[in-house]
Amino acid sequence: MRAVTWQGRHKVSVETVPDPEIVNPRDAILRVTSTAICGSDLHLYDRYIPGMRAGDVLGHEFMGEVVDTGAASTLEIGQRVVVPFTISCGQCFFCERQLYSACDNANPSETRDASDVMMGHAMGAAFGYAHLTGGYAGGQAEYVRIPYSDVGPVVIPEDLADDDVLFLSDILPTGWQAALNADIEPGDTVAIWGCGPVGLFTIQSALLLGAARVIAIDHFPTRLALARKYGAEVLDYREVDVREALDEMTGGIGPDACIDCVGMESHGFTLDNVVDQVKAKFYLATERPHALRQAILACRKGGRLSIPGVYGGFADKFPLGQLMEKGLTVKSGQTHVQRYTGELLRMIREGKFDTVSLISHHASLEDAADMYRRWHDEQNLYTKIVLKPGMARGTVRAVQQMEQV
């Protein structure tokens, strides 16, 4: 089959690789119909996340049709399913408490040691990500093996299109969990750093959960336009001092909840970020947490900080005293996708989420190398890319005309 493979920093290629096989009784094999490129794939592309090996099959946001099942799978051949990016057994201490991304069985014995040393405890597992999280082949491919297929996959009714439901795999539940983690109360002002796809779903989620106002921060005009379309007030950090603006918009107290949807690769020409960029270039640091630093300083006293953005290791110049003295509550973590997919599918059917208008492009799986480059270099025009194994090479469809603020 054909598959998108990671070959090194800024290098992905589409290769012919063996087809996946049923290995364990609970497995299923999926024929992929839609597979998105995620913001966190850029951390791999930039080689910010350790533990990738040349030849790894990428992709953790995908859906498709069941074409084969193991003896203990509950899926049926022909069903259309969306697959959570987190691989979870459903039966360990963590899964029983719905902490699916912390599953203690999915990361195999052979690969779990590295993250056990790095993080203090072994990480859970995900499709198409670093070997720290299991080294599983991903879904930017024609076919993919789904372990524990009786726990994760969400069966999709025929009347819903791929684009309507694809993001149940990651970014929609990630935005939803980010907003839940902000413990939003009526009357709250919620500030959200980053208007990538996760930020855009966080905006929608925060408003659905009762936020009075959402203020979104970015610098790409199309992304800010989408944020405004979903109901946020927007700040372009190149135009304004973000902290001053947030204070002046909240009577001087600051936002009640701050959500960092940026993660380890902050943009922006500020002193701390320039130092971080230089250190990262020379592999002296893994993190560029400028957005997170700013969020801590901006948040009101006794406020809440939610961190869905991905970080990989140690950060310096971290405003720990500020966090403590202001009495902030912090919630974070990879998304427990399986916990939310049922209610989110229902909300999609009820029309509560706009899951489609952030998709800028459909492209052939064969053009993945070019799409990764554009996703990395042209973030204003390419707001979300969905790869289709069925499309002919060279077909790139701009799904909609993006507005600019």
Next chain:
Amino acid sequence: MPGEQRGDKRPLYTAVAGLGLAAAGIGFAALQRSKRKKRAASISDAPHWTLEKQGSRALFGKSLLINRPKEALFAAWTVERFPEFMENVVTVEPLGEGVSRWTVKAPAGRKVTLVNRITRVIAGEAISWQSEPESDIANSGEVRFDDAPGGRGTYVHLILAYEPPGRALGRLGAKLVQREPEVQARRDLHRFKQLMETGEVTTNAGPSARASEHPAKSHI
């Protein structure tokens, strides 16, 4: 790295087994004694196998929470099932009277034979064993099953003492190729957890663009 000595085709394991036998002779009883002594000298309530610095420990201990009742786990811990979750164990052959012969993969494609005798069984609670003199690697150990609080299942403790073939150098070599008994024991215990909780041993088997890998076999 364990190697061969001038023309001698036997693995170094057998050559050094004699050294190991002395340790096996002292065996588990001595460890139990030193355990009690250490307990008396220490004020911590930590498990006895954690009370020495990691580099200077004579024994290996690992505990895992498994979300199943201890009776079920005790019943599943039988030599016949070991090849299901012990990756380097090729076969386990029961010889009667609690003695079994194990064929285990060793570095450089070799195989070693362990002959172990079960020395004590507390039904539903614990199993202890010690190697027989003809075992290639002198070893002794214990597996214990304790109820975890709050209905969380069972804490399974695996405690292992062994004489590494080739001593420190052999141990380093084995570690480098990931066939070192401590690495094996830790991973095997985790595979036992996977098998007991999920009914299968987890694998990341799948396609890659690396020609050396098979889509139905696990990889690092």
